[in-house]
Structures are given as C-alpha cells and as structure tokens.
Amino acid sequence: IRSLRKMKRALEKLSAACERGDAPTADCPILEALEGEMTI
Numbered sequence: 001i002r003s004l005r006k007m008k009r010a011l012e013k014l015s016a017a018c019e020r021g022d023a024p025t026a027d028c029p030i031l032e033a034l035e036g037e038m039t040i
Contacts, residue, residue: 018028026032 014030014033018030
C-alpha cells in the first residue's frame with residue numbers, strides 16, 4: 001500500500017505539470033518519461 005501511495009503522489013505531480021493546455025507537449029514530463037520507457 002505504501003508503494004502505491006508513493007506512486008500515486010508521483011503521478012499526481014507529473015499530471016499537474018501537464019495540465020497547462022497552452023504548454024508544448026515536450027514540456028510534459030509524463031510524455032517524456034513514456035518515450036524513454038517505450039522500448040519493446
């Protein structure tokens with residue numbers, strides 16, 4: 001449960017950083033992180 005709560009807080013911070021609709025997608029840390037993790 002503790003790990004899930006930490007993950008939730010981290011995702012909330014990332015989500016808040018991407019909520020600005022006028023910011024370029026390159027400034028969204030979620031998208032940047034996903035690009036780095038999407039190797040198959």
